[in-house]
Amino acid sequence: MAASTLTEVARLAGVSPATASRVLNGSARKPGPDIADRVRQAADSLGYIPNAQAQGLAKSSSGLIGLIVHDIADPYFAAIARGVQEAAREQGRMVLLATTAGAPGDEKEAVAAFAARRADSIVIAGSRSSRTEDTDGNADLAAELDRYCRNGGQVAVVGHPVVGAAVSDGYHVVEVPNEELAASLASELSASRADDDFVIIGGPEGLFTSDDRIRGFQQGLAEAGRPPAEILRSSFNRAGGFGAGLTLAARIKASRPEAGGVGATGNGGGSKGLCIFAVNDVMAIGAAAALRSEGLRIPRDATIAGFDDIETLRDFRPALSTVHLPLEEIGRIATRSAAGTAAADGAGTPPPVTGQVTLRRSTETAS
Template identity: 35%
Template sequence: MAQVTLSDVARTAGVSLATASRVLNGSSRVPGKAISQRVMQAAEKLGYVPNASAQALARSSSGLLGVVIQDLEDPYFSAVAAGFQEAAGGQGQLVLMAQTSRDADLTIVALGGLNAQRVDGVLMVGSLDLSAEQRAVFGDQLARVEARGGQVVTVGQSYGIGRTVYPADREGGRAIGQAAIAGGYRRFALLDDVTRAPSAVDRAAGFAAAIEESGGRIEYDVPAPVTAAGGRVAGDALVRHLEEHPGGPMCFFAMTDAVAVAAMGRALHAGIRVPDELGVVGFDGIAAGRDIAPSLTTFDLPLRDIGRRAFELVHHPEDADLPETWEVREDTITIPGRLWQGGSTMH
């Protein structure tokens, strides 16, 4: 059976193709009520299914929102995305989601695809070490969203477009360092993020500052990416380091909870006692950190709430309901966190 076309509907209703398109594809230039009813009745009679792309072009809006995250396996990203999706679903909004594996070029491709779908707004979660050329392309793609009247919200990094939500990365890193010192640790290790993501750089800087202020130093920089796989690599490296350099207990700042959980698992399997020989600290506050034994010391962020509030900023920014504790300055929003003391460190 041949597919019913818009031309078939126009012919049956006795109207022009342009008139049928205006009625069925959501244009703001809709003809009179009688003609509209005639077109709708013809479409129903023929079983016509509107073309979503044509509807988007007609009204310069798709009814879709885009979310770009770097790693769906990492609970940090999935929790923020889940909060956004839940809030969008409550408002009847559909979400197109892209995972880009922490790859800047794949992120550019994803943004281009979302623009091709004419999304009404975009949320980008995570930070990347970008060249000047890549940053310019990011800005251009996001500017296209704004040019259609859409909103852009980024979490963790600004591209000069829209509003940016910043977790308190440097402050959190400092709080973690101070907690490690208070717990009695005098030897420290730090994940050396090989991807140089700006958020990881800030967390490391805060931690290092707290250690240096106490008169201590970072004994071991562990090179690995900020991923669960990187955490396993880091865990094995820490085990070797402790075996080759015996001494007092060491505290490892893993930069994210996903890295911390993986590293701690490798250490425990190797017979390292946590927290007595090795303390492990994460950052994010993912649910898995509470479920493991020992539970994970971390800097806790309201991840799902970040996603929910980000939806408000994308969908109805003028009426977005942000917590009083969130510091709002023009196009930047800083989110506080809190130290959560688990059993993975001495205290």
């Protein structure tokens, strides 16, 4: 038993398919009330569900929003996805999900798939990369996006524009002030951790999000009259943070004058403390776990700060100093700006994203 069609409804109501279409879907022309009722009744009794594919074909617009993330299980992306989902619902659209692990090649595939489905707009949430191994992939992705835009598609990118993407009126970028915020964080930490050395746990070189935060942090340090921090590179996830954390733990233990038992007092002998900045919360948590596994305590033996303010991680102890980012809002903004909605009211520039340095226990001066 196949789903019933508009034609069947029309026949049952004793009207033409055109009329049925006009009453069941928002058309400019409103048929008379009596006819409308008849049609609606017929539709009800048949359990009519319009075929969105056919509608899309006829109208050439699908009511679909494509969302590209690295990994939907990553709380960062999950939070953004929630915002996208919400905004999509406002617009009466549905979201199509694609995960790519950050590979531009996969992202290109995803864009093509979205284009094939005639998605009205695409939101790209994952961090852009400028690594040389991604050059080809980026070029392909840029070309695909360009084509998509020329065909009338709208795309919004969170953070940095795709490398090499042509500017077009369907192409929006939601700026995230990673650099400024990282600078603020550095400046606040410089003040509260006056005696500490700084070290940065960053993602792989070429990841814009990571690079921006690193650059901003260094700049903030410089403005505070501090020397640049050493940078440890690792993968952009918990495992990376954990690995870097082990390295640092070894270093901290080695620099302690006394043979460090587990209970040994940190920062003994007047040596300077260490303040770790991990470029995102998940890495920070990984690093913290590594330190702890080596018997070190935070903030006693080292202090640590992250970035993103992931909700699920707020109950972590010691509470993680970080930079709050309105992830959900970012998702909403991106979705709206790719809907043409934002352009309707005035300047057309989406509201700026603002974050906030949030110092908590993990960088508190030991009392």
